[in-house]
Amino acid sequence: AQDVTVPIIVKDTTSFYWQIVLAGARAAGKDLGVNVPELGAQSESDINGQISILENAVAGAPAAVVIAPTEFKALGKPIDEAAKAVPIIGIDSGADSKAFSSFLTTDNVQGGRIAADGLAAAIKEATGKEEGEVAIITSLPGVGSLDQRREGFLDQVKTKYPGLKVVADKYADGQATTGLNIMTDLITANPNLVGVFASNLIMAQGAGQAIAENKLGDKIKVIGFDSDEKTVGFLKEGVLAGLVVQDPYRMGYDGVKTALAVSKGEKVEANVDTGANLVTKANMVEPKIDALLNPKVN
Amino acid sequence: MTGLQEVSQRHEGELEAAVAKGKPILELRGLQKNYGAVQALKPATITFLSGEIHAIVGENGAGKSTLIKLLTGVIPRTAGEVFWQGEPVLLASPNEAIARGINAVHQEVVLCPHLSVAANMFLGDEMNRRGVMRKRAMTNAAQGVLDDLGFNLPADATLGSLTIGQQQLVATARAAMRGTRFLIFDEPTAYLTRQESAQLFRLIRRLQGDGVTIVYISHRLEEVFELADRVSVLRDGTHVGTRHIGETNEAELIALMINRTIEQIYHKEQFALGETIVEARGLSGPGFADISLSVRAGEIVGLYGLIGAGRSEFALGLYGRHRLTAGEVFWQGRKVEIDNERQAMQLGIALAPESRRDQGLCLNLPIGLNINLPVFRRLTRGLTISRADEAANADRQIRDLQIKTPSRRVLASAMSGGNQQKIVIGKWLSHGAKLFIFDEPTVGVDVGTKAEIYRLFARLLEKGAGIILISSYLPEVYELADRLHVFRQGRLVASHDYRAASHEDVLAQAINA
């Protein structure tokens, strides 16, 4: 019955964030009667893997392809190439291509800025002033979206919060345990640390665990990125001061919906910003935020 | 024309002019080698004359192989000088020795088991045409050499699929064909039978006729007297003398070697034969077929045959290592199935295998661990091994077998060839088995220790054990076996009682002449 196929290619099938995107796409597929193969690389840094998957997906002659490009520059040409055969819808991150039929993205640089704002606010709430030593932990080097968050965060701190001093700019290896180890060592090495930005889910889990272990939630404010049960729990307990949350479910859902529309020749909006929001203990009960924190994954 | 001549002529022109026959070609002056604190070779001064066959004899660990390794550039010397055709030479690498025409057949086969026979023979000296190897030509040439030498071996077989003895022949053929002025054999006959030894001797004489100087190391003194022009004796790393072969005798050489005399090497006591320990009826398996024989308490059963006659395979089959395809085994009158080595050991069978390198020893582990390996279960008290018993057992074997080592903790690989062989034997002496299978037990073992091992056999028999003795050295099985079985091509072709047949008869049966 479902002879229309719209594959969705995410960056990394093994993380919760992308599972929410896929869940949204799946729901859209069900609602619209479209077959939605869920594809993705093995890790966010696996650019070549994603290019291969894109090639394979196009070979199946689908109606359209929804893709979250792992790297801005690298995916440009392959997307140009693919767009010759099928319409391409971009979600989450951009790519160096003009061939997209539509774009539903979060601005990760903006996400980094929001994190900086959230961190400054949390520090001010705790100490009364926007001053002190802060640090950033990036899960993996060389990953486009993480780079952009880091860039946005550092830029915002520099321009807007001169009182905040970035004393450490660390990269981990994508492992929660490494995030945890780096965080404990940061605590040891920097007794005056007041804030940390852990720029993805896994690092927020690791850093949060270190804060919880050392019961430093009041002293060191940690802002994470994206959410799951664990980090929301941390937020409730006051271990984490805030989370920057995107709307992955909507990206997936609307991505497929838009793709179907494009394949039918309908006119669609070229650029949609799905937005990023700062969630704190205070606003987490708001229905809109609550929906973001508890996506309908299954 | 194919064969040795043709192939070895490839290098004739490159080698330096030969020294006149009878003049010194290679002189050692105070040559010395220490391994750490061990003085393997004390300052030795020996002169080798062009065109002679010069034998070197000495006990296990006397330093013979060390001397050879020094001359072939395998190991660096500690002190001393070497003069080659009157010039001092460094001999710092195997390449240098090879370039001068010095080659050796080492005691342990050092070839590449994964390569073919032909590839091994030409290794480092390949025939090329425009950068591409001439594989077919090399295989043909190698086959030519093997055939010429009378070695019945396929040049395209993988080396690792050959028996140790066959591999030794390959090493011999290889050394012989490499355009050589000076050729050293380190116990080349250890794994060979009479038949192959005779071929080897013909080869050696032929090389001598071509003007090659030969150094020949052996523990078999009769070979020395058959072959050599002169003989040098090493004892404990010291060169104790050189004799013209006509001016000495076995007794003098033994006295020089071990500093005492031995009345008799073959120690034979007759014991009253007890009940039958094991009986094989029509056993068949990989490499042997329809073998029936039995062993009684107090009896040595000898198995003789040429290389590849199937004796080792039979022993491994009996021991449960190889699956039997037909036949029955009776253990003390009861029919038994032996599916694996552990069952064999539980019944009371011990096997000292033929190849110490491949089957006998964990070379990079200490001597003590090797000796105790079969008996760790017995040495275990509760959860852990009793350290005292472990040490005591290892030290006892080291003492009984005169293994020349400062300690049981030394790695087996640091032992001389003969001493390694003693470890293989020592593993089983404390095992308390009823049936001992010794496959080539005295390969590379010096006369003194040989006599000691034979005495140990007698002690085992006295305690009511039986022994299967497999040997390619006819005098050994002939003098020791109460009953002698001759194998040929996997079958048992003849059986004799103690000294019932002549050497010649046994040999003829083994080669079907």
Added chain:
Amino acid sequence: MSVETVESGAGPTPKRGVSILFGLTLLGLLVVLWLLLGLATSAFWTPNNISNVLRQGAMTAILAVGQTFVIITAGIDLSVGAVVGFTSVIVAWLLAAGVPLWLALVATLAIGVLIGAFHAFGIVRMGLPPFIITLATLTSLRGIGLLITNGSTISITNEAFTSFSRADFLGIPSLFWMVIVVAIPAYVFLHLSRFGRYLFAVGSNSEAARLSGVNVNRTIYLAYILSSTCAAFVGLLLASRIGIGNATQAEGWELQAIASSVIGGTSLFGAVGSVHGPLLGAFILATINNGANLLNVNSFWQRIITGLLIIVIVYFDQLRRRGSR
């Protein structure tokens, strides 16, 4: 002590206690590192930081010990990282399903045993190279774990379980106690019992071991089961430490475990290794990371320095061992 089993070179003079000395000297290198770090940063020698180092090295140390058993038999176990991630999922899943804690722990360890047995089965019965069978389970286990969690994580709410990894006992982190709990029986097993000797014999020459009556197959089963069980145990510790079950965790830990083992003097060709070596190797690596963090070394320089230090440490160790010949 393990004198009999460690010397790998062809040493003519028997050195009593060479193995201990070797252990000590690697320990010496570790102590030198610690002293230097103590001079360079005041934070290093605080009790808190020492606890951190002990905690940070603990999991790799346990993995490395298990891995060492396998490497001594001349094998390799690439699956340990995946087993850690997988068992962290299993225990989280069981706890989430309301299984009692003790049963969840036992069941998780039992799964470790099964995985090891499967590896040995593949090697012994199917004739597969250890590299292949453990690579295959590495791949498959991650897949199964991801299926169970649906690509996400399972939070662990059992307070008793998650607080364990944070706890101290006699001032020493519980995670480090776990290293001791593993290392002591491992030492007895490898260096004092006959099974340990059999591992070495199989790794050195399995044919000789077989003809000496060693049950080679059982020995291989033993080695792989021990390695996987150590990994499952680390999976429990990891789940306790980060409070989640996540199938993609512990990625690349197999390389760290093997590296710790080799730094600790184990030979990948088998028959050479100890229990204390890998432990030291793991804590050397943990110290390098901790020190770099304390000194706030740029993360990229940290990688460069780690690589260089590995070369330097193994080189000196090598030199010393050659010298002692």
Added chain:
Amino acid sequence: MSVETVESGAGPTPKRGVSILFGLTLLGLLVVLWLLLGLATSAFWTPNNISNVLRQGAMTAILAVGQTFVIITAGIDLSVGAVVGFTSVIVAWLLAAGVPLWLALVATLAIGVLIGAFHAFGIVRMGLPPFIITLATLTSLRGIGLLITNGSTISITNEAFTSFSRADFLGIPSLFWMVIVVAIPAYVFLHLSRFGRYLFAVGSNSEAARLSGVNVNRTIYLAYILSSTCAAFVGLLLASRIGIGNATQAEGWELQAIASSVIGGTSLFGAVGSVHGPLLGAFILATINNGANLLNVNSFWQRIITGLLIIVIVYFDQLRRRGSR
């Protein structure tokens, strides 16, 4: 052909041509896979998709060939993935600095040569285990690459360079042509020249090789330089394919390369291996991934299936080889 080098067991009768047969039968398995996929999905046998498979297997295939040289000498090269990432950065950096294309290519390959020479130096002169020295460069090279790019990526604007990897020639993707360009000289080198034979000899018994006058050190230099140069070459191809230089790319490719090699019949104990085996291994892995994508297999199931298929393929291969003895 490489008859001499494949059989390792103690077979009494020598088998001529076993290696060719072996290669063919692995090829048989690959063909079976292709036929099954052709039946299961109509998209598989489209020219476009075949191009995809050839393109996707190409880089691993080249790495696997280089790796095989090292493994045949009983070594291992863990650094290849890192070298790929590192050299992709180098070439991007050089191009960004305005260096002419040809010079950038040559310089990048030269860096591959240097890295390989460094490995061999560590092994031959410093006595380090191959595992350690290549692990150390793996770590350090990623660090240096990240330093150069400052943790980010360097874009490549040279159109000629980036369009290369997408180009076809005679209907076959240029990436696959590169496999052929590497494989043919590799075949001549390994199976027809004496240097190839020396690799086998060193892996089989390096002492025997030395006594035969083989320059063992030079042979080891050769093996590691070839492996690193292949990796640098793949770095160029990757840079061309993704149009950027990024030091963290190609993570874990060393395992894929080793796996391809082992699936292709190479023994990690050395002295057994070929050029065609690793190529087939790499394309078998690429086919599995491609097929799973086409069949829309859940990506978690895909991992599970990949693991199982590796076991099945190697098992059958093993069976056949045992049978042919």
